[in-house]
Amino acid sequence: MKLSTLFPAFLLSSILCGQTAQPARIPTFHVQGTVTDSSGAVIPAAKVTFQTGQAITPLDTNAKGVYEADLPLGDYTMSAEMKGFRTYRRPRFRVVAAVSLSFDVTLPVAGTCDIQIVGESGHQVTQAEWNEAVQELCTRDEFVPVSSKEGSGFELYVRYGKRTRRSEGASEYSRGEMIYQDPVFVAYNLFSLQADRVVYFPKTQTLEASGNVVAEDQSARRTSAWMSYRIDDGQATPVH
Numbered sequence: 377m378k379l380s381t382l383f384p385a386f387l388l389s390s391i392l393c394g395q396t397a398q399p400a401r402i403p404t405f406h407v408q409g410t411v412t413d414s415s416g417a418v419i420p421a422a423k424v425t426f427q428t429g430q431a432i433t434p435l436d437t438n439a440k441g442v443y444e445a446d447l448p449l450g451d452y453t454m455s456a457e458m459k460g461f462r463t464y465r466r467p468r469f470r471v472v473a474a475v476s477l478s479f480d481v482t483l484p485v486a487g488t489c490d491i492q493i494v495g496e497s498g499h500q501v502t503q504a505e506w507n508e509a510v511q512e513l514c515t516r517d518e519f520v521p522v523s524s525k526e527g528s529g530f531e532l533y534v535r536y537g538k539r540t541r542r543s544e545g546a547s548e549y550s551r552g553e554m555i556y557q558d559p560v561f562v563a564y565n566l567f568s569l570q571a572d573r574v575v576y577f578p579k580t581q582t583l584e585a586s587g588n589v590v591a592e593d594q595s596a597r598r599t600s601a602w603m604s605y606r607i608d609d610g611q612a613t614p615v616h
Contacts, residue, residue: 408444567612
């Protein structure tokens with residue numbers, strides 16, 4: 377037996393056995409943003425929440441109104457809340473690469489919502505009628521289902537001042553009757569838009585925005601007096 381030959385092999389085996397296996401790193405993306413009110417003033421201690429499945433990540437904005445986090449890749453919804461302000465919501469969005477996202481948030485001041493609903497001909501108000509009234513007079517926002525060839529399941533979210541139902545199922549959203557009211561806000565996957573007026577045509581899945589339009593995705597920020605987008609499969613494609 378040649379001890380000189382066996383010893384190095386035994387030593388190498390001992391070293392390898394003593395090594396601790398490192399856990400695989402989970403791919404993440406970075407998200408950050410600033411929460412402000414309608415005047416542009418920052419809002420400290422706002423509650424920002426990201427949710428994927430049953431996992432919830434709660435965050436608070438710092439003294440400069442900033443939040444940030446590193447999150448595993450996947451599908452998320454987002455909200456931002458502060459007492460006295462209308463809630464910001466973002467419908468399900470999908471992140472599949474280790475990118476850096478920026479979602480700046482504007483929280484308009486909340487109005488009063490002390491309502492009484494009376495049914496027609498003395499009938500008791502149904503739950504559906506009550507929900508509709510609260511949506512129109514209080515929350516003034518809605519999630520709109522969007523069909524998709526790929527079955528992506530992304531929704532269109534709209535926060536508005538006033539909503540008007542038009543022919544052929546179209547909905548018109550505006551700031552409202554008072555000029556100082558906040559612009560319409562729209563979110564769809566990683567795309568967002570704000571404008572004085574937005575019309576959505578569900579049959580063609582087309583979004584038309586006019587008046588101080590600002591549209592953003594992760595590649596560009598566009599401003600114009602008028603824009604039109606086709607909404608489908610998680611993408612907002614400009615229509616010329």
